[in-house]
Amino acid sequence: MNIDWAALGSVFGVSLVTTVALVGLFTLGVVALARPERQPDTGSGAPGGATGSVGALRTAGACLCFGLCLAAVAYGIHLIVA
Amino acid sequence: MEHITLLLAIVIVTALVFDFTNGFHDTANAMATTISTGALKPKVAVGMSAVLNLVGAFLSVEVAKTISGGLINEQGIRTEVIFAALVGAILWNLFTWLLGLPSSSSHALFGGLIGATLMSVGASGVNGGVVVTKVLIPALAAPVVAGVAAMLATKLTYRIGRNTDDRATAKGYRAGQIASAGLVSLAHGTNDAQKTMGVITLALVTGGVLAPGSNPPVWVIVSAGLAIALGTYLGGWRIIRTMGTGLTDLRPQQGFAAQTSAATVILASSHLGFSLSTTQSCSGAVMGAGLGRKGGVVRWSTASRMFIAWGLTLPAAGLVAAGAEFLTGQGTWGVTAVAVLLIAGSGGIWLASRRRPVDHTNVTEGMDAAAGTREGAAGSPAPAGIVTTAIAAVSPPPPAGVAQDLSATIHAPAVPGAPTGPAGEPARTATV
Numbered sequence: 001m002n003i004d005w006a007a008l009g010s011v012f013g014v015s016l017v018t019t020v021a022l023v024g025l026f027t028l029g030v031v032a033l034a035r036p037e038r039q040p041d042t043g044s045g046a047p048g049g050a051t052g053s054v055g056a057l058r059t060a061g062a063c064l065c066f067g068l069c070l071a072a073v074a075y076g077i078h079l080i081v082a
Numbered sequence: 083m084e085h086i087t088l089l090l091a092i093v094i095v096t097a098l099v100f101d102f103t104n105g106f107h108d109t110a111n112a113m114a115t116t117i118s119t120g121a122l123k124p125k126v127a128v129g130m131s132a133v134l135n136l137v138g139a140f141l142s143v144e145v146a147k148t149i150s151g152g153l154i155n156e157q158g159i160r161t162e163v164i165f166a167a168l169v170g171a172i173l174w175n176l177f178t179w180l181l182g183l184p185s186s187s188s189h190a191l192f193g194g195l196i197g198a199t200l201m202s203v204g205a206s207g208v209n210g211g212v213v214v215t216k217v218l219i220p221a222l223a224a225p226v227v228a229g230v231a232a233m234l235a236t237k238l239t240y241r242i243g244r245n246t247d248d249r250a251t252a253k254g255y256r257a258g259q260i261a262s263a264g265l266v267s268l269a270h271g272t273n274d275a276q277k278t279m280g281v282i283t284l285a286l287v288t289g290g291v292l293a294p295g296s297n298p299p300v301w302v303i304v305s306a307g308l309a310i311a312l313g314t315y316l317g318g319w320r321i322i323r324t325m326g327t328g329l330t331d332l333r334p335q336q337g338f339a340a341q342t343s344a345a346t347v348i349l350a351s352s353h354l355g356f357s358l359s360t361t362q363s364c365s366g367a368v369m370g371a372g373l374g375r376k377g378g379v380v381r382w383s384t385a386s387r388m389f390i391a392w393g394l395t396l397p398a399a400g401l402v403a404a405g406a407e408f409l410t411g412q413g414t415w416g417v418t419a420v421a422v423l424l425i426a427g428s429g430g431i432w433l434a435s436r437r438r439p440v441d442h443t444n445v446t447e448g449m450d451a452a453a454g455t456r457e458g459a460a461g462s463p464a465p466a467g468i469v470t471t472a473i474a475a476v477s478p479p480p481p482a483g484v485a486q487d488l489s490a491t492i493h494a495p496a497v498p499g500a501p502t503g504p505a506g507e508p509a510r511t512a513t514v
Contacts, residue, residue: 003215007356008223014350016231019343023235026338027242030254034246069258076265079349080272081141 022072029065032058089161090289092421094282096168098309101278103175104187105135105313108274110321111184111344111364112266115371117446118326119337121256121263124317124442130260131267132315138271139279139307153192153216154199155207161288162410162417163202164281167194169424170403174395176431182320182328182440183391186359187274190399191281192217197400201407213396216357221392224347224358225366232343232367236374239335248333255334262341269348270360271310278306319440325365327446328384330372340364340371362392 112134113127122130171190178185192213199207243251279298286292292299298306326332332340344360344367351358365388372380406423409416 002211003219004356007354008219011347011351011354011356011358012223012227012230014354015227015343015347016234018350019231019235019339019346020238022346023339023342024238024242026254026258026342027239027335030251030258031243031246033254034243034250069261073261073265076345076349077268079353080138080265080269 018072022069025065026069029062029069032062032065087289089165089417090285090291092417093161093165093168093285093289096165096172096424097278097281097285098305100168100172100175100187100191100281101275101306101309102313103172103179104274104278105132105310106316106318107175107179107184107187107313107321108270108360109314109317110325111360112263112270112341113317114322114325114364115332115337115341115368116259116263117322119256119259119332119334120446121259121334121337124319124322124445127263128315128317128442130264132311134264134267135271135275135314136307136311138268138273139275139303139310141268142272142276152209152212154195154209155203156284159199159284159288160202161285163195163198163407164285164288165417166198166201166403166407166410166420167191168281169406169420170194170197170399170401172424173402173427173431174399176428177398178391178395179318179320180431180435181387181391182324183388184321184325184361184365185388185391185395186221186361188277188359189217189221189392189395191277193396193399194403196396197403198407200400201404202411217396220351220356220358221362223356224351224362225369227351227358227366228343228347228363229366229370229373231347232340232370233374235339235343236336236371239339240375243335252334255338259334259338259341262338262345265345266341266348266360266364267314269345269352271307273352273360275306275310278310279303282306317442319442319445320435323440323445324384324388325368328381329365329368329388330378330380332368332371333375336371336375336378339374340367343367343370 109128109131112131113122116122117124117127121127168191171187171194174185174190174193175187196208196213279302282302283292283296283298286299286302287294287296330336344364347358347363347367348360351363369380369385372378406420409420409423412419
């Protein structure tokens with residue numbers, strides 16, 4: 001009997017880091033896109049969030065986050081196919 | 083020769099039926115959280131999962147080298163052993179489905195193979211050490227790994243999004259969840275359809291139809307892919323309900339975190355050389371996500387019934403398979419008897435499921451109410467079933483009694499009407 005602790009450990013580490021990183025990234029993207037919509041509702045959002053450049057920045061950031069997530073999904077499909 | 087051909091045909095049909103129950107049983111892994119959070123409508127979800135399973139079956143051309151991963155000695159394995167193993171795995175899959183409990187189809191198949199091998203050639207055919215490293219340790223590790231990852235991810239996503247309105251973000255989370263669920267479906271199609279292809283190929287090789295080491299013929303790939311996709315599409319709604327709403331109540335954030343964790347663990351484990359069960363990873367991820375939300379609860383009564391089912395999967399499937407192998411060893415009439423018992427048992431379970439049907443219309447209905455009534459309804463019969471199985475598992479079996487024992491456990495009353503239901507099922511798969 002030969003339990004491959006190293007493989008189990010790396011599965012644990014890689015899964016943990018990847019999951020948390022991906023979920024974190026995706027959440028950042030979702031939040032970045034969502035916040036401007038929220039301001040009319042409550043009126044107490046981030047200061048100055050309504051200006052165009054900040055809005056564009058948020059959108060760009062969201063795109064970056066989602067792009068990275070998409071890359072991860074593509075890598076996942078690559079792993080399944082390979 | 084004629085006999086071998088008939089037996090071979092029976093084994094192939096049985097393997098496809100197992101493939102079907104596998105898809106049917108494991109729809110929940112990919113789609114339970116997606117359905118319960120409302121990211122996709124139930125029918126759309128199972129349809130998408132079915133298509134991705136089918137695609138997955140064709141994606142990887144690498145043949146499953148061994149069907150048991152070294153658990154048993156596959157050299158000189160007899161076709162009857164494969165048949166008996168499949169019978170054990172199918173009946174256990176259907177039984178856990180009736181109880182609405184997610185359990186690993188691979189472990190059921192492993193258990194069946196071990197039981198049939200023990201009966202056929204004795205303990206020398208089974209590698210005890212591999213049972214620990216390939217089944218026991220992964221079974222303990224999978225829910226922990228996926229659960230911890232999902233819990234931390236859930237905490238993180240709530241922390242980052244704490245100032246955001248839930249309604250504004252729900253759509254985004256749902257999209258993310260669908261992507262993760264798609265990956266799980268695709269991976270499932272690749273892994274599990276391949277397992278069936280491996281079984282059929284092995285049966286063809288042992289039957290002398292294929293040369294050893296050959297690739298599965300195209301019809302094997304196509305039929306295995308179709309069987310798993312059909313099973314997925316019909317959807318094991320009972321298991322979906324348990325996993326989606328029975329273990330914990332999931333919000334979009336949690337569903338997303340759980341599904342992403344499950345997808346990551348499945349892909350990481352199968353590519354870093356420490357295979358973890360899909361079912362156990364997904365269940366663990368759902369529970370982890372449940373614990374990760376402030377005020378989230380995991381219904382431990384449901385969870386512990388699930389854990390008991392996990393523990394029983396290997397011995398129970400093994401016991402049934404051992405009984406089936408004993409009967410097939412008696413000659414042609416034994417094989418026929420096992421086939422009849424399989425059909426009667428499946429039919430009985432199916433009829434029993436009709437008493438309290440769960441389908442796409444009520445799969446998420448009134449989560450708490452459903453869970454409540456289910457507890458009440460299943461409360462008495464379910465533990466009884468588990469206890470009976472446990473007793474059957476513990477008592478040293480006079481093997482001839484096992485099969486009878488089993489059909490007794492699985493509903494004596496239903497047997498008279500049985501032939502109609504099950505006759506349809508294998509036939510359907512056979513036409514596939």
